[in-house]
Amino acid sequence: QSVLTQPPSVSGAPGQRVTISCTGSSSNIGAGYDVHWYQQLPGTAPKLLIYANNNRPSGVPDRFSGSKSGTSASLAILGLQAEDEADYYCQCYDSSVSEVFGGGTKVTVL
């Protein structure tokens, strides 16, 4: 069981908005550590999508956005596209176990 909890799957039609939650605790997200998000397309390595809660690396479309509040964080995808079908992982530092990832969420475009 992952230290950070994500829903196993979310789905949406093209053009819709989907959100992925990442729930932690007082030893990680709630302690003020930054949350990062990674996108893993099928058969490829993960790619940094959002860093430090709500910042996009160069080249990441602005339809991806992140937020953080209390012991949770969220990733939102606006205007869902077929190419967004992938696994998404949140990641944070934890004062007890160091770096931790969420269990991952599979996004399906209907």
Add this chain to the structure above:
Amino acid sequence: QVQLQESGPGLVKSSETLSLTCSVSGDSIGTADWSWIRQPAGKGLEWVGRIYTRVSTESNPSLKSRVTMSVDMSKNQLFLRLSSVTAADTAVYYCARDHAICVSGICYDAFDVWGQGTLVTVSS
């Protein structure tokens, strides 16, 4: 452009030691921290450990006693050794740059560049 390439035996016998190399191009390994992350087939990501300031290391507590990490500055390579492996260690192993990304004078560490990964299977 920074590129990372993992290499090593794809098959390791149970109870033996897994040894992997990560070759870095486009950046000096002395300028960043570097992590190893693994992913069993069909499962999520698990952080294995990090090497920083070229010699200091930090490992996942669940693996700590079995993990050894090192670098070769002259070859710009990172090394991972995982001892006493079992079937549970079968996974794709990634090396990743643990890099400070700075915005408006504030810097944040994230895994910003990843290798393509290498599959290691532990056989009995």
